[in-house]
Amino acid sequence: MEDRSIIHVDMDAFYAQIEQRDNPKLIGKPVIIGGTSSRGVVSTASYEARKYGVHSAMPIKAAKKLCPEGIYLPVNMKKYKEVSKNIHGIFTKYTNVYEPISIDEAFLDVTGKEALEIAKSIKKDIRDKLRLTASVGISINKFLAKLASEVNKPDGLTIIEKDEVLSFLRPLPITKIWGVGPKMERELNKLGIYYIEDVQNYDVEVLVSIFGKRGKELYEFSYGIDNRPVEPRIANQSIGEEETFLKDIYDMEMLLDTLKDYSFNLSKKLKENRYLARTICVKIKYSDFTIETRSMTLNIPTNDERMIYKTAKYILLNKFNINREVRLIGLTLSNLIYPDDPIQLSMDI
Numbered sequence: 302m303e304d305r306s307i308i309h310v311d312m313d314a315f316y317a318q319i320e321q322r323d324n325p326k327l328i329g330k331p332v333i334i335g336g337t338s339s340r341g342v343v344s345t346a347s348y349e350a351r352k353y354g355v356h357s358a359m360p361i362k363a364a365k366k367l368c369p370e371g372i373y374l375p376v377n378m379k380k381y382k383e384v385s386k387n388i389h390g391i392f393t394k395y396t397n398v399y400e401p402i403s404i405d406e407a408f409l410d411v412t413g414k415e416a417l418e419i420a421k422s423i424k425k426d427i428r429d430k431l432r433l434t435a436s437v438g439i440s441i442n443k444f445l446a447k448l449a450s451e452v453n454k455p456d457g458l459t460i461i462e463k464d465e466v467l468s469f470l471r472p473l474p475i476t477k478i479w480g481v482g483p484k485m486e487r488e489l490n491k492l493g494i495y496y497i498e499d500v501q502n503y504d505v506e507v508l509v510s511i512f513g514k515r516g517k518e519l520y521e522f523s524y525g526i527d528n529r530p531v532e533p534r535i536a537n538q539s540i541g542e543e544e545t546f547l548k549d550i551y552d553m554e555m556l557l558d559t560l561k562d563y564s565f566n567l568s569k570k571l572k573e574n575r576y577l578a579r580t581i582c583v584k585i586k587y588s589d590f591t592i593e594t595r596s597m598t599l600n601i602p603t604n605d606e607r608m609i610y611k612t613a614k615y616i617l618l619n620k621f622n623i624n625r626e627v628r629l630i631g632l633t634l635s636n637l638i639y640p641d642d643p644i645q646l647s648m649d650i
């Protein structure tokens with residue numbers, strides 16, 4: 302397999318950090334986010350709270366014993382999801398080949414690009430635009446990139462180069478291997494295996510005879526081998542452009558010209574990422590700030606600039622009734638697919 306460049310982005314104490322950002326009184330304090338009922342558990346503890354021994358998945362009751370002066374807040378999932386969406390928006394500036402693995406973690410495949418520069422820019426964007434920090438790891442596969450992001454938390458940036466993989470892995474406990482939980486750990490301990498080095502030195506045949514396919518994976522992970530691809534979830538993604546005019550306009554020619562520019566840019570972006578789009582949506586914000594959107598879904602997905610523009614123009618001329626000044630126009634393509642995805646015929650206008 303050719304060498305890849307994989308980035309793992311992991312937000313630091315995500316929920317707690319958001320609450321501290323939004324309420325400066327919480328900065329520097331032990332903040333614990335979680336279910337507030339008597340049976341609730343900790344979702345996220347701020348770094349200050351972790352010093353008391355509080356960690357996620359711990360019952361709130363236990364946390365309160367360790368840290369009675371902590372500030373306990375309920376989970377505001379709606380807010381965190383919104384921030385998560387903004388983070389994904391930042392990723393799409395660099396690649397659409399990203400795979401969210403939870404609300405605050407994702408892998409990006411940036412093979413052939415400047416991984417370190419991208420990682421630095423992502424951290425900067427997250428800091429500048431969202432006022433939050435992330436820890437980022439870079440390496441040649443998912444397993445190693447995730448390990449790298451854990452090295453310098455919070456606000457870390459760590460690279461594991463190809464030639465340092467084995468020495469990096471050697472001293473780590475086996476629980477650092479993907480999928481080794483307490484049960485597997487106990488079984489490995491029985492074989493005298495405690496560190497990744499011990500797996501490296503073990504007879505792979507024996508591991509396979511005991512653990513089957515999992516034994517082979519374990520052995521491969523111990524040598525830093527992980528061929529799993531980054532699997533983008535493009536179904537939920539969209540790409541778009543919008544622009545607020547310097548001055549509100551009431552000029553159909555200019556609106557169409559703007560849509561034409563957007564069509565050119567978005568077509569280019571689709572081609573770069575080898576996607577096709579099926580749904581085309583035009584958004585208008587009027588001078589009084591009311592917003593209208595209208596969309597069309599194509600029978601045949603496209604990346605063609607003229608097709609995108611033709612559809613956007615049709616939407617603008619036939620599905621809107623522009624009767625006052627326009628402040629902003631936007632064009633969004635969604636329902637993105639890979640060309641080899643099976644195409645379903647449908648038309649919902």
Ligand SMILES: [Mg+2]
Binds near residue numbers: 312314405
């Ligand atoms: Mg995290």
